[in-house]
Amino acid sequence: MIANAAGISTGRAALAAFTGFWLGLAQVSLAFALIAGAGASALLFFALTSIWLGGGAIGGLVVRGRAVTLVLAAALAVSVVARVLLFAHPFSNLGTVTGLLSGGLCGAYAAAFLAERSTLWTNARAVLLHENNGFVFGWVAGALLLILSANVLAVLALSIGIGLLAARVIKPAQVIAKVVKAGPQQYSE
16 A cells, blocks of 8 residues: 555555445445345345445435434444344345345445545545555455355454444544543543
8 A cells, every 4th residue: 555655644545445445345244145135136236236336426425524424323233234134034125125225325435435535635536546445355355254254244344334433433633632631640540
């Protein structure tokens, strides 16, 4: 990863790549959950891909500000509900629709993240490069994890998604500034 040569700092490049990695894992995990719980069908996979892209179009055009964080939270929550429904009630229409909705929300978050960070970091090409590379790596890692366990993949995707959500909600720089300002003796526990 050549961060500074691409026009953004190493930390920003890593965040974009990590976000892309999570999106790749989430897409593979969700696709597998849909295929296993709603029937192995190429049409279902293409429906997921189309809805993901449609969500991306909406997210890139409409989702701004705090709504980006809300879309990420909704994507995680609906993803969990979809997996539960697809496991508990295989081949149900509700599980299938919920799984596809989760894909649309993930796509919306992907595009909203790119739009948000491209504006904040002023180099859209660099953000897209690192997010896309992370996505490809996440897709490959997700496919390899399916060989190990679909459950491990699902838990890993959820854990990373929760970490990304926490990073959006809890600003690390603000926490560090409070610790430094208050003094280390108050935070020695």
